[in-house]
Amino acid sequence: MKKATLKEITTIKELFLTHYDKAVTELHYTNAYELLVCVMLSAQCTDKRVNLITPALFAQYPSVLLLSQANLEEVKSLIHSCSFFNNKAVNLIRMAQKVVEQYHGEIPLDENLLVTLAGVGQKTAHVVMIEYTKANLMAVDTHVFRVAHRLGLSKAKTAIKTEEDLTKLFKTELDTLHQAMVLFGRYRCKAKNPECEECFMKPYCKSAGSFKVN
Ligand code: SF4
Incomplete structure (x- = not known):
């Protein structure tokens, strides 16, 4: 071609x-924590599906601190209709734990720091930075x-x-x-x-x- x-x-x-x-993104979110979770869930999954899943997930875990203390099986059951939900549940909790332990509970809005979180690769980091900070990425x-x-x-x-x-x-x-x-x-x-x-x-x-x- x-x-x-x-x-x-x-x-x-x-x-x-x-x-x-x-x-802008079609994912539904209200803050950087929710956006990061949405983008992590959207890997190999449609935005429509993610938007169906997240209201119950965010009602149960409205902050990164609460997600960091979550029960793995409970997270799995809340996101079970998402592709690769087993791995995603593990990564969501690990991501939240690292944000709480290393970044005082604030999602680090820096692509180099985002990629150090569990389940966050370059694409996910860039999508978060693009959507939340309008970064030229x-x-x-x-x-x-x-x-x-x-x-x-x-x-x-x-x-x-x-x-x-x-x-x-x-x-x-x-x-x-x-x-x-x-x-x-x-x-x-x-x-x-x-x-x-x-x-x-x-x-x-x-x-x-x-x-x-x-
Ligand atoms: S829809 Fe896609 S393939 Fe078709 S003309 Fe437009 S850009 Fe090209």
């Missing part, structure tokens, strides 16, 4: 920023990966390399561009049956017309 030209990259960036200038989930490749912005095989490519190409406003690409991939440039006919990216897309119409 052809790579996007510099002119196309500039136009693609402008189009995302114009169409999604106020894009990119994060690549399945939607961003697909959109980046279809538009010829990256040929990388991994999410981390794709993130590097997007960061180099776009340079600024990465937080809004991340949110934009997630929503664009989720609702328009879908994995199956992308809505190419009505797509504002079509003139710049390297994949338009390559999908079968069902």
Whole structure:
């Protein structure tokens, strides 16, 4: 697949920023603790599913301190409809314990510190920083990966390399561009049956017309 030209990259960036200038996460949260828990749960799981799970979870554990003292089986049962709930329950409690022990119960809003918490990798850390602090960072989930490749912005095989490519190409406003690409991939440039006919990216897309119409 052809790579996007510099002119196309500039136009693609402008189009995302114009169409999604106020894009934010669809996860429901009220503070940094809740956001981090939501993002940890959302790995390999849909935001819709996470939003169904978290009201009961946050009612039971409204603070990182209470989560740090939680019973593992109880957490598992509260998040059991989430993929990988066994590991996620263990990581949630370990994350909370470290935040209480090392960060005085405050979620550290620093990507280098976030990744030291159990169950928090670079993508999770970046998503939290993007959403909560508007940090100029990119994060690549399945939607961003697909959109980046279809538009010829990256040929990388991994999410981390794709993130590097997007960061180099776009340079600024990465937080809004991340949110934009997630929503664009989720609702328009879908994995199956992308809505190419009505797509504002079509003139710049390297994949338009390559999908079968069902
Ligand atoms: S034209 Fe189709 S494949 Fe290309 S970005 Fe738009 S929806 Fe995605």
